Structure formats: structure tokens, C-alpha cells
Amino acid sequence: MNFREFASKNVHRNIKAYFAYFFxxxxxxxxxxxxxxxxxxPDFVKVDLPQYLIKALxxxxxxxxLFLFFFVFYSVSVFLKSRYKEFGILYIIGASRKQIQRMISIENIIISSVSAIVGIIVGIVFSKILLAASGKLLGFNALGFYMPVKAMIITFVAFVMIGIVISIFCSFIIKEDMVLKLLKGTKKPKAEPKASSILVIICITLLTVGYYLSITSSTKTLTNRIIPVTLMVVVATYLLFxxxxxxxxxxxxxxxxxxMKKTTVLWVSNLLYKIKDNTRMFFLITITSTIALTSIGSVYAYWRDKEDQINRDFPQAFFLSDIYxxxxxxxxxxxxxxxxLINQGIEYNKINExxxxxIPDGGKDNVVIIKEDIYKKLISMLSLNANFSKEDESLISNHKVKNIVLDNVEIEVVLKxxxxxxxxxxxxxxxxxxxxYEKITGVRGYFGAFNVENYQDTLNICNDYYNNFGYEKEDKYHNxxxxSRILRSTKVAYGVILFSAIFIGLIFFVTTGSFLYNKCYMDVIEDKxxxxxxxxxxxxxxxxxxxLNIEIGVLFLLPYIIAVIHFFFAISSLRYAFKLEIKVAAFRVIVIMLIAQIIYFLIIKKRYLLEIKKSLI
Incomplete structure (x- = not known):
């Protein structure tokens, strides 16, 4: 048996340990x-996506x-540390450092290559379903099947490269001068974990302030609060564990x-050490899960609410404006x-005014002034009720209430x-x-507006418009x-972003699940x-x-529970800042991810208990 065969058989012999990593x-x-x-x-490539969406992909x-690279490195390094004794024995019987490094490289390349092949096969088997679902998500009809040769090559090469690069890094973990340490394995006497009261107070304070700033965010403050709130929650999460x-x-x-009640003494004592020992892993899983939940949940909320947003932001089906x-x-x-509209037999309402x-006195940004007569025409077009009648009354047509001074004329808002x-x-x-209105000076503008009962039927008119007039440079006056065209673009944009968020989220959840499996595999050896x-x-x-049910349950579900709490406050900021309805979106994302986490927990728990039960016979 040559060395390559020895490395191959070594992978087969450690199949249980490699299972989660391979899976x-x-x-x-x-x-x-x-x-x-x-x-x-081919159909997706033909779509003329904006540059920012191409960059997003x-x-x-x-x-x-990059996350896959980190995941593989973490998984392999943890697994190699669990094989300290094995490598120590190999050094003693004469294996050189170069041979050990070669063995690690062959093992990693085998796993990476086979994983890539299996992944490609699985992807092809389910490709029809994936293409249909993704087509709908991206706002297209179901994408047809094609032979994705380019995707196959990219996936295979990417994973082989991961195996090669990770092998180079991991080969430095095991050194020949660590033989005594390797022979002792991972056994080390552990001192009882200690907690600092000051750090506990800092943790609670950071979480409280971070959560408060999240739920009190507004459209103006959200941008400035994102980074400090994120840093507070990240630091607090590490201190929490x-x-x-x-x-x-x-x-x-x-x-x-x-x-001292029955077995409580046992699981409480075990958890004290396990949570402290796994602080970094819990922290990593919590943060990645929070990112996954927040990215999917927030984008899904926008994607689900896109038509309502368009209706709120663009009252008329067509609105053209320029200077007078x-x-x-x-x-x-x-x-x-x-x-x-006439040629297609579509009924419409029209205003040209x-x-x-x-620019208000002391202000920087333009505001728009409309006189009462035009206001009445606009609300009639939109089938709204008029509420502007008193002689001394002024009205602002959005949610803000702000008095302003224009040309020394004070505009006092009485209604909104x-x-x-x-x-x-x-x-x-x-x-x-x-x-x-006549007393106030400013840049005089002119607009033409059309409204129809079902604006989504006018997409072909929008396309003909741009084919006829082209894409003009627009500004605050000329638009x-x-x-319908905006809705179409929004569907594609949100679809692409949601597609990307789901992809990243799935990668995070799959790989963090493997972290937990690797930890369970290392623990089961000592627990036996x-x-x-x-x-x-x-x-x-x-x-x-x-x-063990309590211990494994905490190991699997505690990071997820903390991540859900972080997610709740993070996505709530969108609700308060943008008046976005996120309850249904958040609930669906949480339930789906929770079901996936519970299924994985039940599978790992069953395997874990089976190993313990065998050791008792």
C-alpha cells in the first residue's frame, strides 16, 4: 500500500468524522x-441589469x-486537532513532517473534489425546480433547462482550489515538535470559568442601548446608527456567551x-464549561445567523411589499415634469x-398643470408648492376626499408636519x-x-399626469415611450x-437582491450547522x-x-434564539423608519429557519445518543 492509498483509506476510516464536513x-x-x-x-444574461445589481451578484x-473558505478551514482545523494522538503516533513510528502534510493535502483534495462532484449532480437533479422558482423570484417566467457547463467548471475548480489552499494552511497546525502534546490529545485540566461583574454590566448596557436605538430609528437617523448599533450588538454578543x-x-x-435536584447538578455543571469553552463558536454562529436572518427577512419584506411601496410612492400611472x-x-x-392609451382602449384621467x-428661508432642499385648484384636480384624479377648505388653512401632503417660511411668507401646516x-x-x-401661491417666487415647473385603473397593463406603453424618446438625463425638475416600468425594475432589483440574500443565508446556515456537528463529534469521544x-x-x-437532550439542545438552539432576538430588533428598525410591514415576512423567515434548525438538531441528537448508548453496552 503506497502513501496515496494510505491517505485514501484514512478518509474512509474516519468517514463518521468527515461526514458533516463532506455533507x-x-x-x-x-x-x-x-x-x-x-x-x-442565457435568458438571465440577456436582461439589461443595472450596474449596481451586477456588482451585487x-x-x-x-x-x-470567502465564507466557504473560512468554513472549510475552521472545520478541517477542528477535526485535525481531534486527531492529535493519531499524528503523534505517526511521528513516533517515523513519519516525516512532509509526509503528514502530504497526507492532509490528499485527504482535503479528495473531500473537496468529491463534494464538488456530488454538489453538481444534486444541482442538476433539482435544476428544473430551481430554475422555475428562481425565475419567478427574479420576475421572469420559468427559466428553461440548459447544460450549465460553465457553472460546472467554476464549481469544481473553486472547491479543488479550496482543498489545495486549506491544505497549505492546515499543514502548519501539526508540527513535529508537538509529539508529546499530540500524544496527550486534547485532555487538559480546566479551571472553573469565571465571570466579571463589570463585563456583565457592560454586556447588558450595550444590548439595551443597541436595541433601543434600533427600535427608535427614523429614516434620517437609521444611516448614522447602523454602524454603532452593529458594533454594540457584536461586542455584547461575545460578552453574553x-x-x-x-x-x-x-x-x-x-x-x-x-x-441539587436529580440530574440538574450534572447538566448545569456541564453547561458551565461547554458554553465557556465554545464562546467563539457560539459567537460566530449567532452573528452569521443574525446576518442571514436579517438579510433574508428585510429583503423579503421589501420584495413582498413592493407593489404597496410603488403605490404609495407613485400615485399616478404616468408623471412627466420639467421647468415651465x-x-x-x-x-x-x-x-x-x-x-x-386611446389606441389600446384604456380609460384614463389626465392633468396638465x-x-x-x-427653497425655504434658511433651508437647502427644494419643496414643492401646489395651489388649491390644482390640489382639487389631483385628489379627484386619485379618488381621494378633499379636506382643504378653511380660509386660513395650509396642508402638507405627506406624513411630516413642518412649518416653513417662503419669501417671508410663513406657511403654517394645519392639516396633513x-x-x-x-x-x-x-x-x-x-x-x-x-x-x-401667486405671492411665492420660485422655479416654475410644469407637469403632465395620467392615471388608469390598472397601471400594470401599461408596461408596453412604457417600453414604447423609451423606445421613442430614449433615456434622458433627469434631475430634480425634469423627470x-x-x-409600470418602475414596478418592473423594482421587481427585478428586489428579486436579484433577495435571490442573493437567500443564497448567502443558506450558505451560512449549512456551514454553521457543520460547526456544531464537528463540536459534537469531538465531545462524544470524551462523553463516552x-x-x-x-x-x-x-x-x-x-x-x-x-x-444530553438539554446539553445538545442548548448547543444547537441557544445561538439561534439569540440570533432571532437580534433579528427582531434589527428588522423592527425598518418598520419604524420606513413604515414597512414586516410581521408576516419576519414570522415566515423565523419559522422556516427554526424548522430547518430543529430537523438538523434531531438528526445530530439521534446520532449522538446512539454513540453514547453503544458505549454503555
Whole structure:
């Protein structure tokens, strides 16, 4: 048997240990293959995506690949440390450092290559379903099947490269001068974990402040709060596992009535060490799970609410504007749209009127001023109720209530409208009495607006419009806002971003699940000895099972529970800042991820208990 055969047989001999790593790598390869298969699909490539969406897809691929690299490195390094004794014995019987490194390289390349092949096969088997689902998600009809040769090559090469690079890094973990340490294995006497009261207080304070800032965010403050809140929660999460959890368990131990009750003394003592020992792993899983939940949940909420957003932001089906000097251009474009609507037999309402762009005294940004007569025409077009009647009354047509001064004329807001009169692109819109309107100077604008009962039927008119007039450079005065076209672009944009978020989220959940499996595999070796001894002095398998259910349950579900809490506050900031309905989206994402986590937990628990039960016989 040559050395290559020895390394190959070594993989087969350690198949149980490699199972989670191989399984997770295969699923990750299938996800990477599916993602590249879709973005290289001939029908998808033809779509003229905005540059920022193309960059988003490229960044998604890079993030996924870098995380896969980190996942493989972490998994392999943990597994290699569990084989300290094996490598120590190989050094003693004469194996050189070069041979050990070669063995590690062959093992990693075998696993990576086979994982890539299995992932590609799985991706091809389910490709029809994936193409249909992704096509709908991206706003297309079901994407047809094709032979994704390019995706196959990229996936296989990517995973082989991961195996080669990781082998180079991991070969430095095991050194010849560590023989004595290797022979001792991972056994080390452990001091009882300690917690700092000051760090516990800091942890609670950071979480409280971070959560408070999240749920009190507004549209203006959200951008400035994202980074500091994220840093607070990240630091607090690490302190939660390293300090607060230890502090809490020690408080639990002081309750002697509870602590000394049956097997409680056993699982509480075990958790004290396990949570402290696995702080970095818990921290990593919690943060990645939070990122996955937040990215999927927030984008899904926007994707699900996209039509309502469009209806709120763009009241009319067509809205064309420019400065008053270009009135003839606006009329020409409006005439084209009107002729198109007539030719297709679509009933419509039409308004051609003026407005003013004014910079308030002491302000920087334009506000729009509309006089009462035009306001009445707009609300009639939108089938809204008029509420602007008192002689001394002024109205602002959005949710904000802000008095302003224009040309030394104070505009006092008495009423506010929950519905916009013109697209929100124009910012704050003030409705004033006709005589006040004439007194205010500003940039005189002109607009043409059309409204129809079902604007989604006008997509072909929007396309014909751009084919006829082309894409013009727009600014705060000159705009061509075609609602159906905007909805179509929004569907594609949110679809691409949601597709990317789901892909990244799945990669995170699959790989973090493998972290937990690797930890369980390392623990089961020591737990077999421990519970065998406890069984001999009277602890039954039923009691052992109860203890392990709690321990493994905490190991799997605690990081997820913390991640869900982080996710709840993170996505709540969107609700308060943008008035976005996120309850249904958040609930669906949490339930789906929870079901997946519980299934994985039940599978690992069953295998774990089976190994313990075998050791007791």
C-alpha cells in the first residue's frame, strides 16, 4: 500500500468524522453551482441589469466563496486537532513532517473534489425546480433547462482550489515538535470559568442601548446608527456567551434546591464549561445567523411589499415634469402617452398643470408648492376626499408636519395628508391658497399626469415611450416617472437582491450547522468515557438521555434564539423608519429557519445518543 492509498483509506476510516464536513461541503457546492447556473443562464444574461445589481451578484459570489473558505478551514482545523494522538503516533513510528502534510493535502483534495462532484449532480437533479422558482423570484417566467457547463467548471475548480489552499494552511497546525502534546490529545485540566461583574454590566448596557436605538430609528437617523448599533450588538454578543452566560449559570448553582435536584447538578455543571469553552463558536454562529436572518427577512419584506411601496410612492400611472420653459416638450410626451392609451382602449384621467420648486428661508432642499385648484384636480384624479377648505388653512401632503417660511411668507401646516399627491421623489409637497401661491417666487415647473385603473397593463406603453424618446438625463425638475416600468425594475432589483440574500443565508446556515456537528463529534469521544463511568455508579441511560437532550439542545438552539432576538430588533428598525410591514415576512423567515434548525438538531441528537448508548453496552 503506497502513501496515496494510505491517505485514501484514512478518509474512509474516519468517514463518521468527515461526514458533516463532506455533507455540508456537498450542499454548499450544490448551492454555489445552482447560483452560478442561474446567473449564467442565457435568458438571465440577456436582461439589461443595472450596474449596481451586477456588482451585487459579483459581491455575493465573492462573500459566499470567502465564507466557504473560512468554513472549510475552521472545520478541517477542528477535526485535525481531534486527531492529535493519531499524528503523534505517526511521528513516533517515523513519519516525516512532509509526509503528514502530504497526507492532509490528499485527504482535503479528495473531500473537496468529491463534494464538488456530488454538489453538481444534486444541482442538476433539482435544476428544473430551481430554475422555475428562481425565475419567478427574479420576475421572469420559468427559466428553461440548459447544460450549465460553465457553472460546472467554476464549481469544481473553486472547491479543488479550496482543498489545495486549506491544505497549505492546515499543514502548519501539526508540527513535529508537538509529539508529546499530540500524544496527550486534547485532555487538559480546566479551571472553573469565571465571570466579571463589570463585563456583565457592560454586556447588558450595550444590548439595551443597541436595541433601543434600533427600535427608535427614523429614516434620517437609521444611516448614522447602523454602524454603532452593529458594533454594540457584536461586542455584547461575545460578552453574553463569555461572561453573562457564566454569571447566570453560577447564580443558578447558588440555588441549592434547584441545583441539587436529580440530574440538574450534572447538566448545569456541564453547561458551565461547554458554553465557556465554545464562546467563539457560539459567537460566530449567532452573528452569521443574525446576518442571514436579517438579510433574508428585510429583503423579503421589501420584495413582498413592493407593489404597496410603488403605490404609495407613485400615485399616478404616468408623471412627466420639467421647468415651465420646456412646457412644449412635456406636452409632446404627454400626447404620445395619451395616443397610446386611446389606441389600446384604456380609460384614463389626465392633468396638465404647473407647480413651483422653492427653497425655504434658511433651508437647502427644494419643496414643492401646489395651489388649491390644482390640489382639487389631483385628489379627484386619485379618488381621494378633499379636506382643504378653511380660509386660513395650509396642508402638507405627506406624513411630516413642518412649518416653513417662503419669501417671508410663513406657511403654517394645519392639516396633513396620509396619501401623496405626486411622486415622493419630489419630497415635501405643500398645498396653499391660490393667492398665497401667486405671492411665492420660485422655479416654475410644469407637469403632465395620467392615471388608469390598472397601471400594470401599461408596461408596453412604457417600453414604447423609451423606445421613442430614449433615456434622458433627469434631475430634480425634469423627470419621466412611468409607474409600470418602475414596478418592473423594482421587481427585478428586489428579486436579484433577495435571490442573493437567500443564497448567502443558506450558505451560512449549512456551514454553521457543520460547526456544531464537528463540536459534537469531538465531545462524544470524551462523553463516552464520562457517561460510561457514571453509568457504572448508577446513572441510567434514561437520565443520561435527559442530560444530553438539554446539553445538545442548548448547543444547537441557544445561538439561534439569540440570533432571532437580534433579528427582531434589527428588522423592527425598518418598520419604524420606513413604515414597512414586516410581521408576516419576519414570522415566515423565523419559522422556516427554526424548522430547518430543529430537523438538523434531531438528526445530530439521534446520532449522538446512539454513540453514547453503544458505549454503555
Amino acid at each position: 455540508s461541503s456537498s450542499i454548499s457546492a450544490a448551492l454555489l453551482f445552482s447560483f452560478t447556473m442561474i446567473i449564467f443562464h 459579483n459581491v455575493t459570489t465573492i462573500i459566499a466563496y 463569555s461572561q453573562l452566560s457564566v454569571f447566570t449559570i453560577k447564580l443558578l448553582k447558588k440555588n441549592r434546591n434547584l441545583y 420653459d420646456n412646457k412644449s416638450k412635456v406636452d409632446s410626451k404627454a400626447g404620445f402617452i395619451e395616443d397610446s 404647473e407647480l413651483k420648486f422653492v 395628508s396620509d396619501r401623496g399627491l405626486i411622486p415622493t421623489f419630489y419630497g415635501e409637497v405643500y398645498v396653499v391658497k391660490n393667492d398665497i 419621466n416617472l412611468l409607474k 468515557k464520562k457517561y460510561r463511568q457514571l453509568n457504572k455508579i448508577g446513572l441510567t441511560y434514561k437520565e443520561i438521555k435527559r442530560v
